[in-house]
Amino acid sequence: MPPWRGVIREFREFLPPTEEESIVTLLEGGTPLIRSVRLRDWINREIELYLKYEGCNPTGSFKDRGMTLAVSQALREGITAVICASTGNTSASASAYAARAGLRAFVLIPEGQIALGKLSQAIMHGAEVLQVQGNFDEALAIVKEVARGYPVALVNSINPYRLEGQQTAAFEICDQLGDAPTYQSLPVGNAGNITAYWKGYRRYREAGRTSGLPILLGFQAEGAAPIVRGHVVEHPETVATAIRIGNPASWQQAVAARDESGGVIDMVSDDQILEAYQLIAGLEGIFCEPASASSVAGVIKLNKAGRFRRGDRIVCTLTGNGLKDLDCALRVSRRPATISPTTEAVLKHLRF
Ligand code: AN7
Numbered sequence: 511m512p513p514w515r516g517v518i519r520e521f522r523e524f525l526p527p528t529e530e531e532s533i534v535t536l537l538e539g540g541t542p543l544i545r546s547v548r549l550r551d552w553i554n555r556e557i558e559l560y561l562k563y564e565g566c567n568p569t570g571s572f573k574d575r576g577m578t579l580a581v582s583q584a585l586r587e588g589i590t591a592v593i594c595a596s597t598g599n600t601s602a603s604a605s606a607y608a609a610r611a612g613l614r615a616f617v618l619i620p621e622g623q624i625a626l627g628k629l630s631q632a633i634m635h636g637a638e639v640l641q642v643q644g645n646f647d648e649a650l651a652i653v654k655e656v657a658r659g660y661p662v663a664l665v666n667s668i669n670p671y672r673l674e675g676q677q678t679a680a681f682e683i684c685d686q687l688g689d690a691p692t693y694q695s696l697p698v699g700n701a702g703n704i705t706a707y708w709k710g711y712r713r714y715r716e717a718g719r720t721s722g723l724p725i726l727l728g729f730q731a732e733g734a735a736p737i738v739r740g741h742v743v744e745h746p747e748t749v750a751t752a753i754r755i756g757n758p759a760s761w762q763q764a765v766a767a768r769d770e771s772g773g774v775i776d777m778v779s780d781d782q783i784l785e786a787y788q789l790i791a792g793l794e795g796i797f798c799e800p801a802s803a804s805s806v807a808g809v810i811k812l813n814k815a816g817r818f819r820r821g822d823r824i825v826c827t828l829t830g831n832g833l834k835d836l837d838c839a840l841r842v843s844r845r846p847a848t849i850s851p852t853t854e855a856v857l858k859h860l861r862f
Contacts, residue, residue: 514540517575517678518582524681524713525579525674532586534611538574539678541566543686543825548793549806554813556820560691561790561806562683565798565831569631572703572829573603575679576672581607583671584663590614591662595642595649597699597752598628599830604665605635616662618642618649623751625799627834645746647757650700667702668759676703680710681719683825690720691823697804698728698737698775699753701764703829708767724825726773728764729808731801735777737761749780749838752801752830778807784842786810790828797832797839805829 514520516535518528542563550559564572581604584592591614594604601617601624608615615637619629623645632639642649650666657664667673684690690711696704704726714720730738731748736756743756758764768775778786783800786807791797805826818824832839849855 516578517675518578521678521681524677524717526671528579528582528586532582533578534581534585534607535578536568536574536606536610538567538578539682541679541682543683544794544796546794549789552789552793553810554818557813557818558821558823559809560683560687560823560825561794561796562679562825562827563796563798564679564827564829565802569599569603569606570627570831570834571599571603572676572679572827573599574607576667576675576706577603577607577665579671579675580663580665580669581611581613584613584665585611587663589661589663591616592665593653593657593662594618594665595646595653596624596666597646597754598624598834599752600666601637601639602628602631602635602834605632605637608637609635614638616640618653620645620649620754623754625751625835626837646755647746650759666759667700673702673706673709676706677710677713679827680707681714684711684714684720687823687825690715690722691724691825693727693818693822693824694724695727695729695805695809695824695826697750697753697801697827697829698730698764699734699755699758699801701728701737701758701760703827704728704775705760705763705767708771723771726768726771727805727808727812728768728773728775729804730775730777731783731804732777732779737764737775738777748783750783750799750801750804751835752799753804774812776808776811778804778811782807782811787838788842791832796828798828799830799832799835800838802828802830
């Protein structure tokens with residue numbers, strides 16, 4: 511097999527054209543679709559469960575799929591700076607792709623509310639990071655205004671190139687499974703990704719690459735569930751900081767995608783998210799971040815309500831890498847024992 515060339519080159523026929531010289535890529539995409547056995551057995555032995563591990567992207571999240579298109583487009587238009595508001599992953603991705611392209615990056619993040627791994631990424635890639643004393647929704651409103659008046663490309667998912675690129679995860683899942691799954695489960699924050707997946711599944715179906723479409727399942731955190739509750743949440747709160755969003759930019763598109771697919775957007779509690787987070791790591795050897803685990807937490811919730819039938823193929827997308835948020839991992843885990851440097855002390859702990 512030839513080496514992977516990044517999503518713009520791999521899926522050229524399905525994406526807006528980009529000339530070779532303006533492609534900015536870190537060879538994103540091509541992430542594994544891992545068949546779950548132990549977690550599947552824990553949930554329901556009659557279903558098929560697959561985990562699309564987007565934490566394997568170059569900056570550790572699915573955002574890279576859209577950022578390669580958005581930053582390539584900015585370069586093509588001769589724009590020399592990008593800007594975004596972010597709960598963390600968008601800022602990490604925008605900073606990395608801007609560094610690669612030689613563009614300036616400005617990122618606005620809610621103060622004290624993003625995982626340290628993501629903040630470290632933005633800083634390391636040389637972005638100008640501004641911590642806003644407010645939440646993501648407030649930061650997004652500001653960057654939209656700035657981008658309207660100044661020569662800077664807005665690279666949040668309201669930039670249409672972002673969603674074009676993020677469709678490629680759906681393409682890959684269809685290629686990996688040989689057809690569309692029965693269900694596609696995703697975390698929902700700003701609601702761009704679920705919108706992009708639906709676009710991608712539809713596009714592949716129209717091109718005759720699949721025989722049908724999946725039913726979409728989207729999950730918000732209970733403390734940040736505007737779509738489920740039907741109103742803006744002024745003060746969103748959740749352990750899953752990536753989806754701590756009270757007024758999603760792609761709200762209407764996500765609702766349309768949900769309805770067209772015959773699916774649901776539901777919510778899961780922080781406890782359910784953290785349970786799934788630990789199960790995925792402990793039963794499958796896959797470390798994802800808390801927000802990502804909401805896709806599995808939601809499937810566990812719906813399974814208990816009797817939603818699934820024998821043979822259903824369910825894909826849960828694990829949107830980001832667990833290494834980004836080590837504080838959370840250590841908070842929910844037992845600390846290792848400290849022992850004296852003797853075989854005897856080790857054996858005492860092994861309890862054979
Ligand atoms: C790991 O980085 O909004 O519903 O600013 O980082 O498309 O917003 C991140 C969102 C899911 C939700 N999982 O996706 C940001 C940001 C992870 C995320 C989502 C995000 P959308």
